[in-house]
Amino acid sequence: QQPVQSPQAVILREGEDAVINCSSSKALYSVHWYRQKHGEAPVFLMILLKGGEQKGHEKISASFNEKKQQSSLYLTASQLSYSGTYFCGTADTGFQKLVFGTGTRLLVSP
């Protein structure tokens, strides 16, 4: 079943913060976060693994609550380049396919 993301859309002014949530009904091994701009491929932002390991871009932070099967992506001091659609992708084993969430559209205005 597809993970549910919230909010569906958010508008920020440059410099503001945002939190994007991803909730799954299944036990998860990992959560992957991507940003996609219109007409382009998803760009990897962050991976969070069961057990606490995570890897990603320096300016991006995220959390993974394994018990609640939820993850949150924290965008601080937003920049215009942060605009796009954010997807979480979840996997229930280490090397399996990703099931992508419903997406969150983010617009950062000057």
Added chain:
Amino acid sequence: DTGVSQDPRHKITKRGQNVTFRCDPISEHNRLYWYRQTLGQGPEFLTYFQNEAQLEKSRLLSDRFSAERPKGSFSTLEIQRTEQGDSAMYLCASSSTGGSYEQYFGPGTRLTVT
């Protein structure tokens, strides 16, 4: 590190024709995934390979779809007898099994079936 590449970037075809797409993964990655994405939706899994072995196929992958990775390097995705519903962005991603699990996507092939 040259990233994942896909060819062609765009393909327009008439209904009923066959099309083939190519994906070249990041050189040291032995896992390769195909996804399909339609407008406004997240990518949907189609199939994946570890080296040359195809390990899983989605129910979305009808008999008209076939994928290969003959030498464990590049992969091809073929769609036979295309239908208008096949119009989508076809994305390829690759990952390593050497301790990192993140998948890196290529630029995609946008297919339009007229």
